[in-house]
Amino acid sequence: MSFNKKAHTIPSSLGGQNYNVCVCDDCNTFFGIDTKEKGYSIETVLKETFCVSRQRFLNHTETKRKVGRFKSKFFEIKERNGKYRLEIKQSFRFTPNFQKELCRKFKQGLIKMWFEEFDRQNNRIDAFDPKFDLIRNFSRYNIGDLPVFYFKRSFGAILMLNREAETPTLIFDKMIYLFKSEKFTEIEFLGHLLGFAISDFSNDDFNNYLRTSFRIKSYLFKEMVIIDRLTDIDFTLNILDK
Secondary structure, eight states: OOOOSOOBSSOGGGTOOOBOTTSOHHHHHHHHOOBTTTBSOHHHHHHHHHHHHHHHHHTTSOOSSOOOOOOOSSEEEEEETTEEEEEEOTTSOOOHHHHHHHHHHHHHHHHHHHHHHHHHHTTTSSTTOGGGHHHHHHHHHOOSOOOEEEEEESSSOOOOOTTTTTSOOOOTTOSTTOOOOSSEEEEEETTEEEEEEOSOOOHHHHHHHHHHHHHHHTTTEEEEEEOSSGGGSOTTOGGGGO
C-alpha cells in the first residue's frame, strides 16, 4: 500500500488546498479517476455539483490566487454585457437512472469529503473507530445507502468568508444552526447546507434528527428534502435570483 499522491480532502478542481496523508493511492484513484467501466468518478460528480455555485461567487469576487477559467463536463457559463447564462451540455441527462447514479456518487463524495477533512482537522483521533464503518463502507466500498438531506433556503442571503469560494474549506460549527450529534452531522459548503448520517441509527434517531434539525433552522430554511436525484439540489443557487 503506497501513499505517494496528495489526496485533497476538497477537490483541487474546486480550489481545495488541504490534503489527508492517510488516504492511500488506491483510494485516491478510486475516488478521483473516471473510467469507461464506472463512468464519472465520485470526485468528478462532487466537483460538477458545486462548480456552478462556486463560479457564481467568483464572478463577483476579486481573487488573490489565480483561478482558471470555468471548466465543466456538464455545464457552460456564458457572459454577455456583464450578465451570465448557464447552458447545459448533452452529457448532463435528466433521465431517472442517470440522475440517481449521479446522486449516489455525489453522496459518496460529500461524505468522503467530510470524513477526510474531519480526520485531518482532528489529528486522526478516531478516524478508525468502528462507529465510522457505516460511512467508510458506503463512500469507499459502495455498500448500502445513506440518506443525505438538502435544506432549501427561504432567502437568497448567504454568509461566506473572504475568498471562501476561491479556496473552499469546511468549517465545522460555522453557523449556530448546524446540527451535530453522534449519529448525524451537517455542513455548509459553497452556499449549500446538507446533512447526513455518520454512524448507525434507529428509526427514532432518524425522526428525532429531522424534527430537531429543522426546528433550529426553520427561520432561514423552508424545507429539507432527502435527495434522490442530483437535481434535488439547487446547484445553480437560483435562490440568489429571487
